[in-house]
Amino acid sequence: MNWNTYKISEITEVVTKGTTPTTLKMNYAESGVPFLRAQNLQNGTVVLDDDTLFIDTETHKSLSRSMIRPNDVLVSIAGTIGRTALVPEGMQEMNCNQAVAIVRPNTKVDSRYLAKWLNSRGAESQILGKKVTATIANLSLSQIKSLELPLPPLPEQRRIAAILDKADAIRRKRQQAIRLAEEFLRSVFLDMFGDPVLNPKGWKTERMGDVCDVRDGTHDSPKYVENGGRALVTSKNLSAGNLDLTNVNYISEDDYVQICRRSKVDIGDILMPMIGTIGSPVLIEEKPDFAIKNVALIKFKEGSPEAIYVLNVLRSHYFKHIVNKTSRGGTQKFISLGDLRSFPLRIPPNNIQLEFSRRVRSVEGLKIKLEKTAEKDNYFFNALVQRAFRGEL
Template sequence: MKLPAGWTRSTLGDLCRTKPNNGIFRKNAEYESNGEGMPVVWVKELFRGNQIDVEGSRRVKATAQEVNKYGLKYGDVLFCRSSLNVDGIAFNNVYLGDDDKALFECHLIRVSPDLARVFPPYLNLLLRSPSLRAIAISNANTATMTTIDQAALCRIEVDLPPLPEQRRIAAILDQADAIRRKRQKAIELTEKFLKSAFLEMFGDPVTNPKGWKTVNLDSIADIQSGVTKGRRFNGKETVHVPYMRVANVQDGRIVLDEVKEIEVLPSDVEKYLLQKGDVLLTEGGDFDKLGRGAVWHAEIANCIHQNHIFRVRPRDGVISPEYASALIGSGYGKRYFLRAAKQTTGIATINKGQLVEFPVLLPPYKKQLEYEELVETYRALVSRSEHTAKVEHNLFNSLVQRAFRGELSPVEVP
């Protein structure tokens, strides 16, 4: 592609004022718990906003030599060096704080651009663009974990307009991205409101201040594990149907971005068919998956569930699906499952026997329905907000592509 007038093309390595390097290694026990020492930027902090914020970062005591080697300078861009998720590899963010007031840890690579040629916020946004993210991911090595090295990063080519234009483009994109962030913040606040409303209506289940009676889950709901994958059918007639996997069942929501199909017997479809109002719960694995669940709203026809997911079907007139899901997903539910689960190193799972004994606090059904109406209102609001967020995301990506091709007019605004 021909560059606009005044633009130049360079490799990322050619733009560095110093050689890229990996960060400092520290054992967990060496991090301070008393707030002393220097903040250390970790991988997770790259994914928060458009610049690195060290407020709340873990801290270590560092020698003068370590500060000299690993101290961040204004404009440094940090990259994720290794990731279990390929989409996380080489993700970047920029440090705009004072020099040598923070360090970065060993799973990150630091690139220090020449400030005479590069406006760091522009470079940060450019490297996050879909086209350059795709190049970075293609340069990664994948085995057990996806990794990228300094040399691969340095080979990435970037297009730079003059510095004043870099500043202008960065300002426009940051303003547009701020609108997207506000939308996501509004969705998050709505979710927090729903949790607050649950506590207001029913009290904290851990202490049960309203004195609701307690019954076992299996006395008010039918519980069913799912179909097992990879079975042999020995020539029997089979069908292919969509099914819910652990990845589809998140905390408080069903995610349908990727729905796979499974080969099963027709009798399996009849046995495992999901109905509107079923509560789907994951059996565990990682601790965050233990008892994680959401209500099924029949978003997909003829859908079943796999054996790592439990289907809880509340009995009509006794317990509301939304109330049941919220109770199980509350801190009260998490505590029960952690106590009851079979645990090994980093893994926790529950079985049907433990699930059926889950102690359900049972308020009047009418009150549960009031909460369900509130949830339905919430779901409609979130659905509209998420649709708008997707539109804004697509518009932002279009703006990004135009910006980095030099197609923004001097009066362009998001």
């Protein structure tokens, strides 16, 4: 391979980032121009979901520096760093906050090639080496500009990008099948129970705290330990219905025991974030070995509704509907323990809940098989990416 290496600053028109409107005494809007955060960058694309924020047209014009254009490459530079997304042609106008960098290619580089490289292990290793500290994930624009990538001639860039796009399309079909399984479960829920907001089947309603044991984790800030210790799960470790201990912090055995005296987690419990991204509940199905902080803990007792039913209620639009009425904070939402205990839970007959749980278990079994295959797809795709940027395709 005889490719020259360039810094990002040498192959871009602009490298910039956004700002939070409220710091400029501007407000968010109910609808309008999507205002992107790091969480909107997923799997190489921009995802506009129910948690997307918006600004009005005037605010968008005022934040002209961070107006996003088609073929821009977006990179998360605060919090979870290194997420990337290529803005497709025809995408609506968008803006972003300070956690998202906008990398606008010049004529030397194909935007698809640049986006693929920024998502490669070569870029990842450079990015991880430029984090400000081990505990604060943060990249500056100057650090983004200093990243170095191999750059073949434009025709070769386009050829590589086309090959990787085709391979990526195969991988995405598997991911789409997983999403369809999730959508099917939502349809089953609505078919069996009706829309909980409207409660068309007339199910009785109970406060969740009256039919379940609703607690939360510690609100203290125990000292983290470097070696050994027990994991301390916070909201950041609960995402998309999964428990992720990748970046978990650890505490001493004494602090673990103290926290577990009031909020010990057991198999069959539900955990849910109370701060930030609310409404990503996780059902604990393996023996836990961690304590919790600022996380809701829902335990089940004799006479409680089925855990899988409650889990899906908390994942539903009904929960978001109630949270929007009760949560506190602006972009950093918060729901209190009292609000969760007061949450109005529809209670269908137990036999219907059990049948729903049976159907969920069946579909979840299929999802697990699809996810295992998707892991293999990701492995082979990443291997192909590494070969691509070594000039071996």
